[in-house]
Amino acid sequence: MTQQQLAEKVGIKFQQIQKYETGMNRISASRLWDIAETLSVPVAYFFEGMNGDEAETQTAANLQGVPGDILADKEALELVRSYYAIPENQRRRLFELARVLSDAAA
Numbered sequence: 001m002t003q004q005q006l007a008e009k010v011g012i013k014f015q016q017i018q019k020y021e022t023g024m025n026r027i028s029a030s031r032l033w034d035i036a037e038t039l040s041v042p043v044a045y046f047f048e049g050m051n052g053d054e055a056e057t058q059t060a061a062n063l064q065g066v067p068g069d070i071l072a073d074k075e076a077l078e079l080v081r082s083y084y085a086i087p088e089n090q091r092r093r094l095f096e097l098a099r100v101l102s103d104a105a106a
Contacts, residue, residue: 001039009038011092030095 001003003021007014010031027035042047083091 006035006038010034011089028095028099 002014003017004014007017010017011033011034016025020027020031032046036045039045046049083094086094
């Protein structure tokens with residue numbers, strides 16, 4: 001599958017796929033999920049070959065400032081459920097807006 005084909009199926013521009021591939025941009029968990037589904041592989045496929053320490057370090061680095069069990073929080077769980085109830089094209093736009101707002105707040 002080409003980067004262009006993958007991008008079309010995931011609903012993003014192929015340049016974004018290139019940025020993910022080169023490590024220029026970080027990939028969100030939801031986007032990784034979408035890509036894994038498109039490629040018909042489990043998300044764990046992308047972590048094959050990493051030992052447990054590397055995986056823990058990566059996870060800890062990506063979750064700084066996030067409570068340990070965020071889905072145990074009632075508000076967070078409700079937000080996630082509401083988010084996935086939104087149609088996919090609108091959900092992607094909302095996600096991009098949230099990302100821009102969180103970058104601006106940092």
